[in-house]
Amino acid sequence: MKKSNIDRTGMKISYSNYRRSKIKIAIIFICILTPAIILMSCATARITRTVEKPKNFPYLKYSDDIPYIKLHTESGSVYSLHSWEFNEATQTITGIGELLDFNRNVIKEDTFSVSYDEILLVETNEINASSPVLGLSVMTGITLAITIACISNPKACFGSCPTFYVKEGNDFVLQAEGFSSSILPSLEEKDIDAISKVKPYKSEMILKLKNEALETHVIRSANILALPHKKNGRIFATTNDGFYEVDKIQKPLLCTNKTDDITNEVSMLDGLEWFSTSDSSNLAEKETVEITFSNIEKANNGLIISYRQKLLTTFLFYQSLSYMGSNTGNWLSNAERVNNDMNQKIGKIDDLLGGIEVLIQSDSEEWIKVGEIIETGPIATDIKIIPLPENALLTSSKIKLRMTKGLWRIDNIALAHIVDTVEPIKITPQKAFYNELEDPVAVKKLNDSTKALVTLPGDEYELVYQLPSNFKEYDYFIESRGYYLEWLRNEWLVDENPDKVNQMLFNPIQYLKDLAPEFKEIEADMERSFWSSKYVLP
C-alpha cells in the first residue's frame, strides 16, 4: 500500500489501492474456498435399489428415505404404493397408490392389501447423497515390528478380508475369505463360498470368523446356505449367486497349457494346483488352457472350476496404496464421493486383468466366451459352475480357458450334467462367542442388515449355526456381506508418487507394463512372505 500524503488526490489514490487489495484478497479466498466447499457438498445423489422376495425384504415400513414401494407380479403388472407397510402376521403388504398393467397403464387407484403369494419381487429405491466415506479411517503409521518378513517385503504383507474356518473335530479348517474385492464402503457386496472341505457330522456347524490382517473388517452378515441334493447329486454355485444340482461329474480327458500336459494337476480337488508365472513385460498378458472331455451329454452341461488367485492382485492393491501414500485418505474419499467415475477408473485394472474366461467353439470353429469367473482372493479355494449353452460341445469336445498369466491357481476342472436349479435355505447364526464368552450383541449385529459387526486385527468370533435335522442331505455354503479397510504400513509411504496414481487411473495398460519387472523380482518369494506375516494376537 502506498504511503498516504496530505494531498487530497494522493490520499484517495492510496486508499483506493488499499481497498482494491483487500477486495482482491477477499475474492481470492472466495474463489479458492468455494470450489472446495462445493466439491465437498457436491455430493451427487446415488440410487440404491433393493429388489427381493417379500419374505426376504429387509425393510418393513415406509420412511422418509424410502417413501415408495413397487410390488412386481407374475402377470407383469406392478403396484406402486406410498405409505406402505408389511404385515407379517397376515403375510400382506398394504399401501396407497396405483396398480399398473404390463405396459404401465393405470388399472386402478386405491388402498391395496396385497398378499405375499401374489408378489414375485418387492422393490424400493433410496436416493442418498454420496458423501465422504462414513467411518473411513485410514490407519497410518503401523509398523510391523513383529514380522520381519513383512518389513523386508512390504508389498507381500498378509491381507485378506475376513477369513472363515469351519470346525471339524477339534480343528478349524480354512474354508473361505469373504468379499475380497470390497475394499471401500461403496464396494460392499455379498459373497458366496462353498464349504467343500468339511462334511458336518452333527446338526450344528461352528464357524470361526477371523481378522488376521492389519485391516478393519465391517461384516454386515455371515450366514450358512443349505441346499438339498438327491443321493448322487452335488450342489455348485454360479457366478451370479444361483445354484445348480449336478450329477455325472467327470474329469478331463486331457488338459494342456501350451505344450505342457497339466491333466494330473487339475483332475482332482486335492490341493495340488496348476499355476503359471506372470509375464516379465506385461502383467496383463493372457494365456490359455485347453481341456478335452469325453462322454458328453447333449444338453445341460456345466463346467466346474476350483480356483484361487495368486498374489498379483495383492501386490497391485498394496502398490496402489503405496503410490497414494499419505494422501490415501483423500484419494479413497474422492472415490467414494464421485463413486462410479473414480471406481470405474480404479476398476479398469480389474477389467484388464479379468477373470477366468470360459470359451467354446462355434460351428464355424470360432471361440466364443460363454462365461467368466471373477473373484478376488488368494487364500481360500472356491468352486463355481459355469453353465454351458445347449449343444455347446457337440461340434468339439474341447473347452478353452483364457486368463491373465500368473494370476490364477487352478486345483480342479470337471464337467457335470446339470439336473436342476436349487433354492437355498438361509441359516443365520444362533450364537456368537468372543474370547470364549457368549456375545449376544454380535449375533444381533450380524442378523440385522442395518447394523454391522466391526472387527480389528486379531479379533476372532465363533459363530454357531443350527443345521436341518437331515443335515447329511445338504451341501453348504458361506454367504457373507460387508467391506474392509486396509491399514497403511509405514514401509509403503516411501513410495508415494501421485504421477503413478494418475498413470494407474488414466493409462492402466502402461501401468501394468511398467510394474512387471518389479513384480517379477519378488514373485517367487511373495508366497513365503505373505503367509508368514499373518497378524495374530500375542
Added chain:
Amino acid sequence: MYYHKFLIAAVTVILLLLNSCAPSYAPTNWLPNTDQIQKESFGGWLTLSIVDSISNTDFQIEGELISTDSEYVYVLSDSVINVVSKLYVTNSILEIDDKNTDAYAGLAVLGTLSTISNGYYLIFSAPMWIIGGSAAAGGESRRDRYVKEFPSYTYWDEIQNFSRFPQGLPPNLTLDELRPKKLSGND
C-alpha cells in the same frame, strides 16, 4: 493480456474436460429425474454394441430394458422388441435417470470466469474450479450408470433389477403386446 489468454485457455480446458462427461443416449425427456425414480416403473435406457459374427461388423441397439434371461436381453425400441443374445454383446450402457450435469458444468465455467478478478492469483484458483467443477460434473454424469465391455453374467444379473420386469418376462405375455413409454408424461 496474459490473464485473458489464461482465461480463454482455462475455459477451453473446462469445456474439453466436460466433454469427457459421459453422454446420455436416451431420447430427450425419456429418463425420469432422480427424484422420480422411486415411482418410475419402466426399465432403464439400454444401449448395446453387438458384433454380427457372420459379417464381423458392429452395430448398436438401444431402447428400454424389458428383461433378461439366461441367454437373451430383451430391448424395446419404439414398438419393436429386440431379442439379443448375450454372447454377441461387446459393450453395454444402462442409464436409469436424467442427470444434473448441466448445472455442474455451468457452475464450473462461471466459477472459472469469476477468477478473472484474481489477477495473478487466478493461476491457483482457476485450476481449482477446473478440477473441482469438472470432477463434480463428470462425477454426476457417471453416477448410477452401468457400463461394461464384454458383459459378464454378474453384470446382467445386476442390471436385471433395473428392467421393466425384474421378476423375468411374464409367462403369459406375448412380446408384441409390449408398448413403449409415452414421452408426453411419465407414469
